[in-house]
Amino acid sequence: MISTRFTLHSLVTEAHKTIQPYLSEQSISIDATMGNGHDTLFLAKHSHKVYAFDIQAKALDATRIRLQKSNALDKVSLIHAGHETMQQCIKPDEKADAILFNLGYLPHADSAIITQEKNTITALNHALKLLSEKGIISILSYPGHTGGESEMQAIMHWYEQLDSSQFAISIIHSMHEKINSPRLFTLQRS
């Protein structure tokens, strides 16, 4: 099932508001794209343990500093690797209540280093296997940069291949949406 809704919040805020009810003090969560660590810190505040991935050392540095300032570093494994390796990095008996993707490039850094649709789809397939029974996957996708539109189409195509009786997806638009505005996708088992 696909549903659509609109929000007045920024899509990052909307992602956090949507995910938070799925998290508890026992939760494991995954930040598939740590970037500057805003999402990692959010997950750390609402989870028992977080695994966070990025391919750029500067993302790990920025996230480490952010987590230290909030005394949250001990809850987080900072993993300097692509999210397409997610399944190898997480213990087989661990399941995540929230898996968050915030795609695109690292703000204030090299905008040519972007998430690649092939890796994103591989990581989403891993995420489905790692998701707990009542968990949620959130994907913030930015069609406005080179490669971003095609990555968003690949995500839609990936969803269409899933068994629609098993998974429900919501597509969340900003009320202030313009052409090429980001879109938020959330996915749960139905």
Ligand SMILES: C[S@@+](CC[C@H](N)C(=O)[O-])C[C@H]1O[C@@H](n2cnc3c(N)ncnc32)[C@H](O)[C@@H]1O
């Ligand atoms: C929009 S930023 C993420 C923002 C971040 N979540 C935050 O709160 O600041 C996207 C990040 O994805 C990272 N990235 C690109 N390819 C990746 C991959 N294969 N695996 C993990 N991260 C990747 C980039 O290096 C960049 O830091």
